[in-house]
Amino acid sequence: MIRQELLLDFTSRFHADILDLEDKSNTRVYVNITPESIVRIGNYLFRNVGARFNIATATDMPPKIEILYHFIVEDINLLISLRVFLDREKPEIESLAKEIEAFNWIEREMSELLGITFIGHPDPRRLLLSDNWPEGVCPLRQDYEEWDITADRTRGV
């Protein structure tokens, strides 16, 4: 499938869910979609198009939290990034990990670093932060402040 056909097919199939499509360069496409459609579109790209899931990246951008899901269609060298915006006060989105194993770890990581709830995640434990890290303190939020007053942060330079 060539690039143009794939994008045409993609946009016609999900025209109700696509808010905006930015054709940045030959190899990069950013698609802004509604959060409700992520499982359908993610599954379609992974299972039907045969794209590989690179990773997801979440960014805190008050008043929203942005998640980008990067998929690469290797045959035609096209990186499709699905962009969703979540409410920063109560960030919730359907989990893709229950259907595709590759999403398991990154959803756990985003959930602890940015406080996003992935609904229906099969294994919502911590991945990176230590067990004594307080609940609800998210290190990659813009308003993060040092919570451990006993920690020694001098670097001995």
Next chain:
Amino acid sequence: MGKTIIPIGPYHPLQEEPEFFTLTVEGETVVDIDVRIGYNHRGIEKLSEMKTFENSTFVVERICGICSTSHPFAYTRAVEDIFPMEVSMRSKYIRTIIAEGERLHSHLLWLGLAGHFLGYNTVYMWAWKLREEILDVMEILSGNRNNYAMFKPGGVRRDIRSEDIPICISKIDSIVPTLVMLKKAVLDDPVLHARLKGVGIMSYQDAIDFSALGPTSRASGVARDVRKDSPYGAYQEMEWDMIVTKNGDVFDKAVVRILEMFETIKILKYCLNNLPDGEIDAKIKDVPPGEGIGHIEAPRGETFHYVKSDGTNRPMRHKVRAPTFMNFPTYKATVKGQTISDATIILAAIDPCYCCTERIAVKDDKGRMLYNGQDLIRLSREKTEKIRQRMGGK
């Protein structure tokens, strides 16, 4: 039969990624596995937000000592993708040379350690001796045996002098006969066939589902290599083959890495012989607002960097994804149903850090120590020895 929990890990600060495995075993057989990472979480993504675009290159270089070039390579490509811009041909070649030199020494390191775990210490000694030659080449080219500090957004920081090229090529050539011998020693050894074939199989479908990367996926028949799929650097300038095998077991993972070293030598020599003239630095002044993605093929698979800029001189968000992040979870598919003596080499076959395998401890359900890491390596070696004796040879 009662179940026994085996904790593996978690910590060895010299290794790139400490982690903690919990193996549940019934007798000799592993029935379940769980992984916990984060013991060396250094907050580099957060740290990078406080550095300038130029300085972040050196921060990401220190994520990993073995593949210290893959992260700056992916990062600089991500920054260049914000514009988007292309760097000069000469800097593309120099980048490729550094990246391939790193792949060569990384694969040799893996081969040596795999031999060590299996009781083939001769392989270990030979592979690491060859690795020294490559590290010498890297020192001639960059001034450093590791952490080369060659990359910057817009090009490379140091040029390669033309008088250094012949000595590098002769050093690379000098390892080829020994490498051929090593390849024969490993691939034609009936004991290794008996020991590694059919062990820790990852199926094609598992490789797809886990989005496995690099040699780990290529051993399972998934023809996936960023150097071919999304050409970058100088990789489309010359002929080279992607090594893909079908069986997905530990043996095939070794085959992929060993054969890949010969392709890497091909690429390295082509780049050194055909280094074009030109500028090496595009001298980027300001990074415009926007976002960029850089992904390259590291020795272990695809390294992925995402950088968001808001027009200042610092990244607003910098996401790093190392290949092991995707390759780790495949343990769930490969270790279950195997024996404890095979767990060591299956865990090592994905080329993660070896700290875990050296720090395995087996406890019974009352917490008494049964085996430690040394014992498990001993178990693994004894199994090789048994096979060797059964096959009637020394």
